[in-house]
Amino acid sequence: MSDNIDQLYLSYRAEEDRLLLRIITVHGVEVHLWLTRRFVQALWESLREFVESDRHVVSQREPQARAAVLAFQHEQALAESKFTKHKKSNEIDTRMARDTPLLAAELKVEERAADLRRLRFAERGGASVLIAVNLRLAHSLCKLLRDSVATADWGLELSLTDEAVALAAGHGPN
Numbered sequence: 001m002s003d004n005i006d007q008l009y010l011s012y013r014a015e016e017d018r019l020l021l022r023i024i025t026v027h028g029v030e031v032h033l034w035l036t037r038r039f040v041q042a043l044w045e046s047l048r049e050f051v052e053s054d055r056h057v058v059s060q061r062e063p064q065a066r067a068a069v070l071a072f073q074h075e076q077a078l079a080e081s082k083f084t085k086h087k088k089s090n091e092i093d094t095r096m097a098r099d100t101p102l103l104a105a106e107l108k109v110e111e112r113a114a115d116l117r118r119l120r121f122a123e124r125g126g127a128s129v130l131i132a133v134n135l136r137l138a139h140s141l142c143k144l145l146r147d148s149v150a151t152a153d154w155g156l157e158l159s160l161t162d163e164a165v166a167l168a169a170g171h172g173p174n
Contacts, residue, residue: 005131010035010144012152019148020101023131031129032101033121037154039104043119044145044158046109047138050117051160054135070160077139102127 009022019035035043052058052070060066104121106128112118115135122128133141146158 005137008137008141008144010141010148012148017152019145019152021104023129033129034101034103036104037152037156039107040145040149040154041156042107044142044156046107046117046119047133047142047145048160050109050133050138051135051142053114055114073135074139074142074160077136078143080136081140081143102129 004026005023006026006028007022007024009020009024011020011022012018013020016034017037019040021033021035023031023033051073052066054070054073056073057066057069060069102121103123105124106120106122108120108122110118110120112132117133117138118130119133120128120130142158142160149156149158
């Protein structure tokens with residue numbers, strides 16, 4: 001997928017016990033991916049490592065300072081993201097979409113720059129989807145994953161760092 005991402009949607013589908021990730025490009029092409037619990041764990045670790053590797057975070061010597069910077073960046077990225085606007089189905093060009101969602105079984109992460117990763121979601125021995133993710137999009141995807149996993153009730157603990165989550169939630173140390 002060479003188009004820039006316009007919108008991401010992530011929802012839990014109980015009948016499949018999977019998350020459905022819908023990616024819509026700026027040109028209106030839509031791709032669907034099934035994400036299993038196991039795959040979400042791998043994706044989360046990759047996203048967590050990416051956002052925690054930001055130069056502003058790693059330049060802090062104290063763990064509390066790293067967590068505070070990470071929490072601030074997370075809040076700022078989420079404030080700049082739009083989570084409520086959905087495209088109408090007649091605005092989406094599905095000419096490249098498959099009949100069934102791709103079942104993501106393998107994740108390959110490529111570092112393109114300090115603030116850019118390429119994620120390849122691939123079926124076992126089959127098709128794949130490649131997306132570019134900057135830090136802001138990574139933070140947004142973290143939020144979507146955290147919200148959807150809570151709905152799925154899979155018992156996964158998705159946190160960037162305990163300190164960052166507490167600070168981001170406004171429950172910093174007293």
